[in-house]
Amino acid sequence: MDKLHHVIEAQQFSRERLSDIFAVAREMEQVVSRYGSNILNRRVMATLFYEPSTRTRLSFESAMKRLGGDVITTENAREFSSAAKGETLEDTVRIVQGYADVIVVRHYESGAARRAAEVASVPILNAGDGPGQHPTQALLDVYTIQKEVGRLDGITVAMVGDLANGRTARSLAYLLAKYEDVKVYFVAPEVVRMKEDIKEYLRRHGVFFAEEEDLFKVASIADVIYQTRIQKERFGDRTADYESARGRYIIDRELLKVMKDRAVILHPLPRVDEIHPEVDADPRAAYFRQAHNGLYIRMALLKMVLNA
Structure with a gap:
Protein backbone atom coordinates (compact mmCIF):
# COMPACT_ATOMS: atom_id res chain seq x y z
CA MET A 1 0.00 0.00 0.00
CA ASP A 2 1.29 3.47 -0.90
CA LYS A 3 2.30 5.83 1.89
CA LEU A 4 -0.47 8.12 3.06
CA HIS A 5 0.33 11.69 2.00
CA HIS A 6 -2.57 14.14 1.63
CA VAL A 7 -5.95 13.67 3.35
CA ILE A 8 -8.40 15.45 1.06
CA GLU A 9 -11.65 13.47 0.79
CA ALA A 10 -13.28 10.48 2.43
CA GLN A 11 -13.57 8.44 -0.75
CA GLN A 12 -9.78 8.33 -1.12
CA PHE A 13 -9.61 5.63 1.58
CA SER A 14 -9.84 1.91 0.88
CA ARG A 15 -11.23 -0.41 3.49
CA GLU A 16 -7.70 -1.73 4.05
CA ARG A 17 -6.40 1.81 4.61
CA LEU A 18 -9.20 2.48 7.10
CA SER A 19 -8.22 -0.62 9.07
CA ASP A 20 -4.62 0.59 9.16
CA ILE A 21 -5.61 4.05 10.40
CA PHE A 22 -7.83 2.58 13.11
CA ALA A 23 -5.03 0.24 14.23
CA VAL A 24 -2.67 3.19 14.61
CA ALA A 25 -5.41 5.16 16.42
CA ARG A 26 -5.68 2.35 18.96
CA GLU A 27 -1.91 2.61 19.46
CA MET A 28 -2.33 6.34 19.99
CA GLU A 29 -4.83 5.72 22.78
CA GLN A 30 -2.05 3.87 24.58
CA VAL A 31 0.42 6.67 23.82
CA VAL A 32 -1.93 9.22 25.41
CA SER A 33 -2.35 7.00 28.46
CA ARG A 34 1.45 7.12 28.84
CA TYR A 35 1.48 10.93 28.57
CA GLY A 36 2.65 11.17 25.00
CA SER A 37 5.61 10.43 22.76
CA ASN A 38 8.46 12.23 21.01
CA ILE A 39 8.20 10.55 17.62
CA LEU A 40 7.43 13.90 15.95
CA ASN A 41 10.14 15.81 17.81
CA ARG A 42 11.35 18.79 15.76
CA ARG A 43 8.49 18.44 13.29
CA VAL A 44 6.21 21.43 12.81
CA MET A 45 2.51 21.50 11.93
CA ALA A 46 0.87 24.66 10.57
CA THR A 47 -2.87 25.19 11.02
CA LEU A 48 -4.60 27.49 8.54
CA PHE A 49 -8.20 27.90 9.68
CA TYR A 50 -10.33 30.29 7.61
CA GLU A 51 -13.47 29.26 9.53
CA PRO A 52 -14.13 28.92 13.28
CA SER A 53 -13.26 25.66 15.00
CA THR A 54 -12.96 24.31 18.51
CA ARG A 55 -12.74 20.51 18.43
CA THR A 56 -10.94 20.07 15.12
CA ARG A 57 -8.32 22.73 15.66
CA LEU A 58 -7.59 21.93 19.30
CA SER A 59 -7.50 18.17 18.72
CA PHE A 60 -5.07 18.58 15.80
CA GLU A 61 -2.85 20.87 17.87
CA SER A 62 -3.05 18.56 20.88
CA ALA A 63 -2.28 15.58 18.63
CA MET A 64 0.89 17.21 17.33
CA LYS A 65 2.07 18.25 20.79
CA ARG A 66 1.33 14.85 22.33
CA LEU A 67 3.60 13.33 19.70
CA GLY A 68 6.41 15.74 20.53
CA GLY A 69 5.95 18.14 17.62
CA ASP A 70 5.34 21.88 17.51
CA VAL A 71 2.52 24.00 16.11
CA ILE A 72 2.38 27.33 14.30
CA THR A 73 -1.03 28.79 13.70
CA THR A 74 -3.19 31.70 12.61
CA GLU A 75 -5.98 32.65 14.99
CA ASN A 76 -8.34 33.39 12.09
CA ALA A 77 -6.66 33.05 8.70
CA ARG A 78 -9.51 34.77 6.88
CA GLU A 79 -9.03 37.93 8.94
CA PHE A 80 -5.53 37.78 10.43
CA SER A 81 -3.44 36.51 7.53
CA SER A 82 -2.48 37.94 4.16
CA ALA A 83 -5.80 36.58 2.85
CA ALA A 84 -7.21 39.84 4.20
CA LYS A 85 -4.89 41.61 1.72
CA GLY A 86 -6.03 39.46 -1.18
CA GLU A 87 -3.48 36.64 -1.09
CA THR A 88 -4.78 33.41 -2.61
CA LEU A 89 -4.93 30.16 -0.70
CA GLU A 90 -2.44 28.67 -3.14
CA ASP A 91 0.14 31.39 -2.49
CA THR A 92 -0.36 31.09 1.27
CA VAL A 93 0.31 27.34 1.07
CA ARG A 94 3.40 27.91 -1.09
CA ILE A 95 4.78 30.17 1.65
CA VAL A 96 3.72 28.20 4.74
CA GLN A 97 5.12 24.90 3.42
CA GLY A 98 8.54 26.48 3.88
CA TYR A 99 7.83 26.80 7.60
CA ALA A 100 6.10 23.50 8.36
CA ASP A 101 6.23 19.75 7.69
CA VAL A 102 2.44 19.37 7.41
CA ILE A 103 -0.41 21.86 6.91
CA VAL A 104 -3.95 21.48 8.28
CA VAL A 105 -6.45 23.58 6.34
CA ARG A 106 -10.04 24.56 7.11
CA HIS A 107 -11.63 26.77 4.47
CA TYR A 108 -15.02 28.20 3.61
CA GLU A 109 -14.93 27.05 -0.04
CA SER A 110 -15.68 23.52 -1.19
CA GLY A 111 -12.64 22.05 -2.93
CA ALA A 112 -10.15 24.31 -1.15
CA ALA A 113 -8.15 21.42 0.32
CA ARG A 114 -7.63 19.91 -3.13
CA ARG A 115 -6.44 23.27 -4.45
CA ALA A 116 -3.99 23.47 -1.57
CA ALA A 117 -2.72 19.94 -2.20
CA GLU A 118 -2.11 20.66 -5.88
CA VAL A 119 0.57 23.23 -5.02
CA ALA A 120 1.94 21.74 -1.78
CA SER A 121 5.15 19.82 -1.31
CA VAL A 122 4.16 18.84 2.25
CA PRO A 123 1.07 16.86 3.34
CA ILE A 124 -2.24 18.74 3.38
CA LEU A 125 -4.90 17.56 5.84
CA ASN A 126 -8.43 18.75 5.10
CA ALA A 127 -10.07 19.99 8.30
CA GLY A 128 -13.28 20.92 6.49
CA ASP A 129 -13.85 22.77 3.22
CA GLY A 130 -17.11 24.70 3.26
CA PRO A 131 -20.08 22.44 2.55
CA GLY A 132 -17.79 19.95 0.78
CA GLN A 133 -16.09 17.43 3.04
CA HIS A 134 -14.57 16.82 6.46
Whole structure:
Protein backbone atom coordinates (compact mmCIF):
# COMPACT_ATOMS: atom_id res chain seq x y z
CA MET A 1 0.00 0.00 0.00
CA ASP A 2 1.29 3.47 -0.90
CA LYS A 3 2.30 5.83 1.89
CA LEU A 4 -0.47 8.12 3.06
CA HIS A 5 0.33 11.69 2.00
CA HIS A 6 -2.57 14.14 1.63
CA VAL A 7 -5.95 13.67 3.35
CA ILE A 8 -8.40 15.45 1.06
CA GLU A 9 -11.65 13.47 0.79
CA ALA A 10 -13.28 10.48 2.43
CA GLN A 11 -13.57 8.44 -0.75
CA GLN A 12 -9.78 8.33 -1.12
CA PHE A 13 -9.61 5.63 1.58
CA SER A 14 -9.84 1.91 0.88
CA ARG A 15 -11.23 -0.41 3.49
CA GLU A 16 -7.70 -1.73 4.05
CA ARG A 17 -6.40 1.81 4.61
CA LEU A 18 -9.20 2.48 7.10
CA SER A 19 -8.22 -0.62 9.07
CA ASP A 20 -4.62 0.59 9.16
CA ILE A 21 -5.61 4.05 10.40
CA PHE A 22 -7.83 2.58 13.11
CA ALA A 23 -5.03 0.24 14.23
CA VAL A 24 -2.67 3.19 14.61
CA ALA A 25 -5.41 5.16 16.42
CA ARG A 26 -5.68 2.35 18.96
CA GLU A 27 -1.91 2.61 19.46
CA MET A 28 -2.33 6.34 19.99
CA GLU A 29 -4.83 5.72 22.78
CA GLN A 30 -2.05 3.87 24.58
CA VAL A 31 0.42 6.67 23.82
CA VAL A 32 -1.93 9.22 25.41
CA SER A 33 -2.35 7.00 28.46
CA ARG A 34 1.45 7.12 28.84
CA TYR A 35 1.48 10.93 28.57
CA GLY A 36 2.65 11.17 25.00
CA SER A 37 5.61 10.43 22.76
CA ASN A 38 8.46 12.23 21.01
CA ILE A 39 8.20 10.55 17.62
CA LEU A 40 7.43 13.90 15.95
CA ASN A 41 10.14 15.81 17.81
CA ARG A 42 11.35 18.79 15.76
CA ARG A 43 8.49 18.44 13.29
CA VAL A 44 6.21 21.43 12.81
CA MET A 45 2.51 21.50 11.93
CA ALA A 46 0.87 24.66 10.57
CA THR A 47 -2.87 25.19 11.02
CA LEU A 48 -4.60 27.49 8.54
CA PHE A 49 -8.20 27.90 9.68
CA TYR A 50 -10.33 30.29 7.61
CA GLU A 51 -13.47 29.26 9.53
CA PRO A 52 -14.13 28.92 13.28
CA SER A 53 -13.26 25.66 15.00
CA THR A 54 -12.96 24.31 18.51
CA ARG A 55 -12.74 20.51 18.43
CA THR A 56 -10.94 20.07 15.12
CA ARG A 57 -8.32 22.73 15.66
CA LEU A 58 -7.59 21.93 19.30
CA SER A 59 -7.50 18.17 18.72
CA PHE A 60 -5.07 18.58 15.80
CA GLU A 61 -2.85 20.87 17.87
CA SER A 62 -3.05 18.56 20.88
CA ALA A 63 -2.28 15.58 18.63
CA MET A 64 0.89 17.21 17.33
CA LYS A 65 2.07 18.25 20.79
CA ARG A 66 1.33 14.85 22.33
CA LEU A 67 3.60 13.33 19.70
CA GLY A 68 6.41 15.74 20.53
CA GLY A 69 5.95 18.14 17.62
CA ASP A 70 5.34 21.88 17.51
CA VAL A 71 2.52 24.00 16.11
CA ILE A 72 2.38 27.33 14.30
CA THR A 73 -1.03 28.79 13.70
CA THR A 74 -3.19 31.70 12.61
CA GLU A 75 -5.98 32.65 14.99
CA ASN A 76 -8.34 33.39 12.09
CA ALA A 77 -6.66 33.05 8.70
CA ARG A 78 -9.51 34.77 6.88
CA GLU A 79 -9.03 37.93 8.94
CA PHE A 80 -5.53 37.78 10.43
CA SER A 81 -3.44 36.51 7.53
CA SER A 82 -2.48 37.94 4.16
CA ALA A 83 -5.80 36.58 2.85
CA ALA A 84 -7.21 39.84 4.20
CA LYS A 85 -4.89 41.61 1.72
CA GLY A 86 -6.03 39.46 -1.18
CA GLU A 87 -3.48 36.64 -1.09
CA THR A 88 -4.78 33.41 -2.61
CA LEU A 89 -4.93 30.16 -0.70
CA GLU A 90 -2.44 28.67 -3.14
CA ASP A 91 0.14 31.39 -2.49
CA THR A 92 -0.36 31.09 1.27
CA VAL A 93 0.31 27.34 1.07
CA ARG A 94 3.40 27.91 -1.09
CA ILE A 95 4.78 30.17 1.65
CA VAL A 96 3.72 28.20 4.74
CA GLN A 97 5.12 24.90 3.42
CA GLY A 98 8.54 26.48 3.88
CA TYR A 99 7.83 26.80 7.60
CA ALA A 100 6.10 23.50 8.36
CA ASP A 101 6.23 19.75 7.69
CA VAL A 102 2.44 19.37 7.41
CA ILE A 103 -0.41 21.86 6.91
CA VAL A 104 -3.95 21.48 8.28
CA VAL A 105 -6.45 23.58 6.34
CA ARG A 106 -10.04 24.56 7.11
CA HIS A 107 -11.63 26.77 4.47
CA TYR A 108 -15.02 28.20 3.61
CA GLU A 109 -14.93 27.05 -0.04
CA SER A 110 -15.68 23.52 -1.19
CA GLY A 111 -12.64 22.05 -2.93
CA ALA A 112 -10.15 24.31 -1.15
CA ALA A 113 -8.15 21.42 0.32
CA ARG A 114 -7.63 19.91 -3.13
CA ARG A 115 -6.44 23.27 -4.45
CA ALA A 116 -3.99 23.47 -1.57
CA ALA A 117 -2.72 19.94 -2.20
CA GLU A 118 -2.11 20.66 -5.88
CA VAL A 119 0.57 23.23 -5.02
CA ALA A 120 1.94 21.74 -1.78
CA SER A 121 5.15 19.82 -1.31
CA VAL A 122 4.16 18.84 2.25
CA PRO A 123 1.07 16.86 3.34
CA ILE A 124 -2.24 18.74 3.38
CA LEU A 125 -4.90 17.56 5.84
CA ASN A 126 -8.43 18.75 5.10
CA ALA A 127 -10.07 19.99 8.30
CA GLY A 128 -13.28 20.92 6.49
CA ASP A 129 -13.85 22.77 3.22
CA GLY A 130 -17.11 24.70 3.26
CA PRO A 131 -20.08 22.44 2.55
CA GLY A 132 -17.79 19.95 0.78
CA GLN A 133 -16.09 17.43 3.04
CA HIS A 134 -14.57 16.82 6.46
CA PRO A 135 -12.67 13.55 6.06
CA THR A 136 -10.93 13.46 9.44
CA GLN A 137 -14.30 13.88 11.15
CA ALA A 138 -15.66 10.96 9.12
CA LEU A 139 -12.68 8.85 10.15
CA LEU A 140 -13.29 9.52 13.84
CA ASP A 141 -17.03 8.91 13.32
CA VAL A 142 -16.44 5.46 11.83
CA TYR A 143 -13.80 4.70 14.45
CA THR A 144 -16.36 5.60 17.12
CA ILE A 145 -19.03 3.41 15.53
CA GLN A 146 -16.64 0.48 15.51
CA LYS A 147 -15.79 1.00 19.18
CA GLU A 148 -19.35 1.62 20.35
CA VAL A 149 -21.37 -0.79 18.19
CA GLY A 150 -18.66 -3.40 17.76
CA ARG A 151 -18.93 -3.76 13.99
CA LEU A 152 -19.12 -1.78 10.76
CA ASP A 153 -20.70 -4.34 8.43
CA GLY A 154 -24.44 -4.81 8.64
CA ILE A 155 -25.26 -1.62 10.52
CA THR A 156 -28.22 0.72 10.09
CA VAL A 157 -27.40 4.43 10.27
CA ALA A 158 -29.85 7.33 10.45
CA MET A 159 -28.39 10.67 9.32
CA VAL A 160 -30.50 13.51 10.68
CA GLY A 161 -30.61 17.27 10.25
CA ASP A 162 -28.79 19.50 7.77
CA LEU A 163 -27.66 16.97 5.19
CA ALA A 164 -27.41 19.43 2.29
CA ASN A 165 -24.82 21.63 3.99
CA GLY A 166 -23.39 19.08 6.41
CA ARG A 167 -19.89 18.18 5.21
CA THR A 168 -19.58 15.68 8.05
CA ALA A 169 -22.61 13.70 6.88
CA ARG A 170 -21.37 13.74 3.30
CA SER A 171 -17.97 12.38 4.26
CA LEU A 172 -19.49 9.76 6.55
CA ALA A 173 -21.71 8.52 3.71
CA TYR A 174 -18.64 8.01 1.53
CA LEU A 175 -16.93 5.93 4.23
CA LEU A 176 -19.98 3.84 5.07
CA ALA A 177 -20.04 2.73 1.41
CA LYS A 178 -16.80 0.81 2.09
CA TYR A 179 -18.64 -1.69 4.29
CA GLU A 180 -21.04 -4.55 3.60
CA ASP A 181 -24.81 -4.61 4.13
CA VAL A 182 -24.99 -1.06 5.46
CA LYS A 183 -28.37 0.67 5.44
CA VAL A 184 -28.60 4.46 5.52
CA TYR A 185 -31.70 6.53 6.26
CA PHE A 186 -31.68 10.25 5.50
CA VAL A 187 -34.00 12.19 7.82
CA ALA A 188 -34.00 15.89 6.96
CA PRO A 189 -36.30 18.85 6.35
CA GLU A 190 -36.98 19.30 2.64
CA VAL A 191 -34.76 22.40 2.28
CA VAL A 192 -31.68 20.55 3.59
CA ARG A 193 -32.07 17.05 2.17
CA MET A 194 -29.01 15.07 1.14
CA LYS A 195 -27.70 16.15 -2.25
CA GLU A 196 -28.00 13.97 -5.31
CA ASP A 197 -24.25 13.39 -5.75
CA ILE A 198 -24.08 11.43 -2.48
CA LYS A 199 -27.20 9.43 -3.31
CA GLU A 200 -25.80 8.58 -6.74
CA TYR A 201 -22.50 7.49 -5.14
CA LEU A 202 -24.38 5.15 -2.79
CA ARG A 203 -26.39 3.73 -5.71
CA ARG A 204 -23.22 3.01 -7.68
CA HIS A 205 -21.72 1.20 -4.72
CA GLY A 206 -24.82 -0.85 -3.95
CA VAL A 207 -25.57 0.80 -0.60
CA PHE A 208 -29.21 0.76 0.50
CA PHE A 209 -30.56 4.20 1.39
CA ALA A 210 -33.95 5.77 1.87
CA GLU A 211 -35.29 9.22 2.67
CA GLU A 212 -37.64 9.24 5.63
CA GLU A 213 -39.60 11.95 7.43
CA ASP A 214 -40.50 10.05 10.62
CA LEU A 215 -37.50 10.10 12.96
CA PHE A 216 -39.26 7.93 15.54
CA LYS A 217 -39.81 5.20 12.96
CA VAL A 218 -36.14 5.20 11.92
CA ALA A 219 -34.85 5.50 15.50
CA SER A 220 -36.52 2.21 16.38
CA ILE A 221 -34.35 0.28 13.89
CA ALA A 222 -31.12 2.30 13.81
CA ASP A 223 -27.83 1.19 15.33
CA VAL A 224 -26.49 4.72 14.95
CA ILE A 225 -28.33 8.05 14.95
CA TYR A 226 -26.04 10.70 13.48
CA GLN A 227 -27.62 13.99 14.45
CA THR A 228 -26.40 17.28 12.92
CA ARG A 229 -26.98 20.96 13.50
CA ILE A 230 -29.02 23.07 11.07
CA GLN A 231 -26.18 25.34 9.92
CA LYS A 232 -27.46 28.90 10.02
CA GLU A 233 -24.22 30.22 8.50
CA ARG A 234 -24.87 28.30 5.26
CA PHE A 235 -28.28 29.93 4.62
CA GLY A 236 -27.11 33.50 4.03
CA ASP A 237 -30.19 35.71 3.69
CA ARG A 238 -32.57 32.71 3.35
CA THR A 239 -33.92 33.29 6.85
CA ALA A 240 -37.29 31.70 6.12
CA ASP A 241 -35.65 28.48 4.92
CA TYR A 242 -33.52 28.33 8.07
CA GLU A 243 -36.49 28.86 10.35
CA SER A 244 -38.47 26.16 8.54
CA ALA A 245 -35.66 23.65 9.11
CA ARG A 246 -34.47 24.35 12.65
CA GLY A 247 -36.10 22.48 15.50
CA ARG A 248 -37.76 19.95 13.18
CA TYR A 249 -35.90 16.89 14.49
CA ILE A 250 -34.88 16.89 18.17
CA ILE A 251 -33.50 14.01 20.17
CA ASP A 252 -35.03 14.00 23.64
CA ARG A 253 -36.22 11.60 26.32
CA GLU A 254 -39.20 10.55 24.21
CA LEU A 255 -37.01 9.48 21.32
CA LEU A 256 -34.74 7.55 23.68
CA LYS A 257 -37.72 5.37 24.60
CA VAL A 258 -38.01 3.97 21.06
CA MET A 259 -34.29 3.49 20.41
CA LYS A 260 -32.58 0.12 20.57
CA ASP A 261 -30.79 -0.60 23.83
CA ARG A 262 -27.38 -0.92 22.14
CA ALA A 263 -27.81 1.95 19.67
CA VAL A 264 -25.66 5.08 19.90
CA ILE A 265 -26.23 8.77 19.26
CA LEU A 266 -23.44 10.64 17.50
CA HIS A 267 -23.12 14.34 16.68
CA PRO A 268 -20.12 16.15 15.12
CA LEU A 269 -20.85 19.11 17.43
CA PRO A 270 -21.41 21.88 18.25
CA ARG A 271 -25.07 21.35 19.03
CA VAL A 272 -27.65 24.07 19.39
CA ASP A 273 -31.05 22.62 20.32
CA GLU A 274 -31.18 19.39 18.31
CA ILE A 275 -30.14 17.18 21.26
CA HIS A 276 -31.76 18.02 24.57
CA PRO A 277 -29.29 18.12 27.50
CA GLU A 278 -31.42 15.50 29.28
CA VAL A 279 -30.04 12.97 26.77
CA ASP A 280 -26.42 13.48 27.87
CA ALA A 281 -26.63 11.10 30.84
CA ASP A 282 -27.93 8.20 28.74
CA PRO A 283 -25.17 5.65 27.99
CA ARG A 284 -26.23 5.68 24.34
CA ALA A 285 -25.18 9.33 24.07
CA ALA A 286 -21.71 8.85 22.58
CA TYR A 287 -21.03 12.31 21.15
CA PHE A 288 -18.56 13.44 23.80
CA ARG A 289 -16.67 10.13 23.55
CA GLN A 290 -16.82 10.63 19.78
CA ALA A 291 -15.15 14.04 20.07
CA HIS A 292 -12.38 12.60 22.24
CA ASN A 293 -11.70 9.95 19.60
CA GLY A 294 -10.77 12.78 17.27
CA LEU A 295 -7.50 13.16 19.14
CA TYR A 296 -6.48 9.55 18.49
CA ILE A 297 -7.45 9.63 14.81
CA ARG A 298 -5.56 12.87 14.21
CA MET A 299 -2.51 11.59 16.06
CA ALA A 300 -2.63 8.51 13.82
CA LEU A 301 -2.87 10.60 10.66
CA LEU A 302 0.04 12.83 11.68
CA LYS A 303 2.18 9.80 12.47
CA MET A 304 1.34 8.21 9.13
CA VAL A 305 1.74 11.24 6.82
CA LEU A 306 5.01 12.19 8.50
CA ASN A 307 6.27 8.62 8.25
CA ALA A 308 7.15 8.52 11.95
